[in-house]
Amino acid sequence: MxxxxxxxxxxxxxxxxxxxxxxxxxxxxxxxxxxxxxxxxxxxxxxxxxxxxxxxxxxxxxxxxxxxxxxxxxxxxxxxxxxxxxxxxxxxxxxxxxxxxxxxxxxxxxxxxxxxxxxxxxxxxxxxxxxxxxxxxxxxxxxxxxxxxxxxxxxxxxxxxxxxxxxxxxxxxxxxxxxxxxxxxxxxxxxxxxxxxxxxxxxxxxxxxxxxxxxxxxxxxxxxxxEHAPERELHFSIPTGGDLTLLRNRAGITQLSAHDVDGRTQVTVRTTDSDAVVGLLAGPIGARNIQIKEAGLEAVFRRLTGTDFDGNDGIRGTDDAERVGAEHVDAESVAS
Missing domain, CATH: 3.40.50.300 (P-loop containing nucleotide triphosphate hydrolases)
Structure with a gap:
């Protein structure tokens, strides 16, 4: 061809x-x-x-x-x-x-x-x-x-x-x-x-x-x-009870979650302006163990479908179709 x-x-x-x-x-x-x-x-x-x-x-x-x-x-x-x-x-x-x-x-x-x-x-x-x-x-x-x-x-x-x-x-x-x-x-x-x-x-x-x-x-x-997931994900820890107000009010932060583990608060932030956020973490917030992770294709999938990549939410009808299709494939192969 x-x-x-x-x-x-x-x-x-x-x-x-x-x-x-x-x-x-x-x-x-x-x-x-x-x-x-x-x-x-x-x-x-x-x-x-x-x-x-x-x-x-x-x-x-x-x-x-x-x-x-x-x-x-x-x-x-x-x-x-x-x-x-x-x-x-x-x-x-x-x-x-x-x-x-x-x-x-x-x-x-x-x-x-x-x-x-x-x-x-x-x-x-x-x-x-x-x-x-x-x-x-x-x-x-x-x-x-x-x-x-x-x-x-x-x-x-x-x-x-x-x-x-x-x-x-x-x-x-x-x-x-x-x-x-x-x-x-x-x-x-x-x-x-x-x-x-x-x-x-x-x-x-x-x-x-x-x-x-x-x-x-x-x-x-x-x-x-x-196009679909330009954010970066930052993981860090602060002393338990530390103030995250600067981050919560910061433009460009699309998600912030925190939970206490072993006397410290583990924080995850998703942001479109990672350089500015890192500046806050290293300065007034006093964060430690800072890790930066690209959003990647999995974040693209979550953004476009509203589900985790390995989840089954919202795809039941198509799953049924593939199962029903498996029952028909042998007949189609023989017919062709």
């Missing part, structure tokens, strides 16, 4: 299912473009529509309305082309439990015309010490890295990852992130569904925040933070 066309296109995509009290919408009018050689993140709590979106671009679900194209191909009508160029690593998948890591990757490589080598994938995913270990004996983190390896071995042009860092320790997570960056540098495109704000900020060129099946914001992480 022409280089100026998007690698992935969602155009007014809606997916509805029949429910006991009428139709339920899992995704609602989503429009997104993912550029070539981009790491694009889908963020949202359980039930926000991430999995439905991924299964729609894979051709496992038929959109009720709208258009989906991946590398210019229709995922439903051109499934064979999608399989050649797109690799999807689901959050959970069945593997051959009695094969070793090397054996499993050799089997996976045999499915494709020009695969990468098992040895290269083992090195890329940091599985050298596990190459001769049976899949059934792998830890959760090792198994997760192996799942990503089975997606990479086909040398895909588009890589779709659903919660890839689940269960990984910090070192394994860094290995995974390096593999994703290397894939992008080599010309690949990544669609990443994640619950980790740290992961999204570290890897993604742009992110879309989903809520109740709709896109509520899309852009570069730094731009979204600057």
């Amino acid at each position: 022409p280089a100026h066309d998007p690698a992935i296109l969602f155009e007014n995509v809606t997916k509805r299912y029949p429910g006991p009290h009428g139709e339920i919408s899992a995704i609602r009018g989503i429009s997104l473009t993912v550029r070539h050689r981009e790491v694009f993140g889908l963020l949202g709590p359980n039930g926000a529509g991430k999995t439905t979106s991924i299964e729609t671009l894979a051709g496992l679900r038929h959109p009720t309305e709208g258009k989906v194209l991946v590398l210019g191909f229709d995922p439903v009508g051109q499934r064979d082309e999608i399989r050649k160029h797109v690799a999807i690593q689901p959050q959970q998948a069945a593997l051959f439990e009695q094969q070793t890591v090397a054996e499993l990757l050799r089997v996976w490589a045999s499915f494709y015309p020009a695969p990468d080598t098992p040895d290269a994938i083992i090195a890329r995913m940091g599985l050298q010490d596990s190459r001769n270990v049976r899949v059934a004996k792998l830890s959760g983190g090792q198994r997760q890295r192996l799942l990503v390896g089975t997606a990479l071995i086909s040398r895909p042009r588009v890589l779709v990852l659903d919660e890839p860092s689940t269960g990984l320790d910090p070192n394994a997570r860094q290995d995974l992130w390096s593999a994703i960056r290397d894939f992008r540098k080599a010309g690949g495109t990544v669609l990443l569904s994640t619950h980790s704000m740290e992961e999204a900020e570290a890897l993604c060129d742009r992110v879309a925040i989903l809520h109740k099946g709709a896109v509520v914001a899309c852009g570069a992480p730094a731009d979204l933070i600057a």
Whole structure:
């Protein structure tokens, strides 16, 4: 497809299912473009529509309305082309439990015309010490890295990852992130569904925040933070009973909370003018143990949706839709 066309296109995509009290919408009018050689993140709590979106671009679900194209191909009508160029690593998948890591990757490589080598994938995913270990004996983190390896071995042009860092320790997570960056540098495109704000900020060129099946914001992480959550969060302590009047009356402070712990008062302040507040803390207020934290993507999500990132408030209807959708997906896959 022409280089100026998007690698992935969602155009007014809606997916509805029949429910006991009428139709339920899992995704609602989503429009997104993912550029070539981009790491694009889908963020949202359980039930926000991430999995439905991924299964729609894979051709496992038929959109009720709208258009989906991946590398210019229709995922439903051109499934064979999608399989050649797109690799999807689901959050959970069945593997051959009695094969070793090397054996499993050799089997996976045999499915494709020009695969990468098992040895290269083992090195890329940091599985050298596990190459001769049976899949059934792998830890959760090792198994997760192996799942990503089975997606990479086909040398895909588009890589779709659903919660890839689940269960990984910090070192394994860094290995995974390096593999994703290397894939992008080599010309690949990544669609990443994640619950980790740290992961999204570290890897993604742009992110879309989903809520109740709709896109509520899309852009570069730094731009979204600057637009929707420009505050910084300051944590410090003062002697119990200390006067916080100067802070309470200060313009630019959007939140102030305090509680007593071990003879001191622990205070959290959210402000759009952190330099001025730090001046007050170091001077008349006499604060100690001052820590400054950027608001980050999680604050953007709270601001736009009114819920914590890992909460379920306000998303019940979409959660029901994804559950109902799971009951329909097998039939749709067989029909296509």
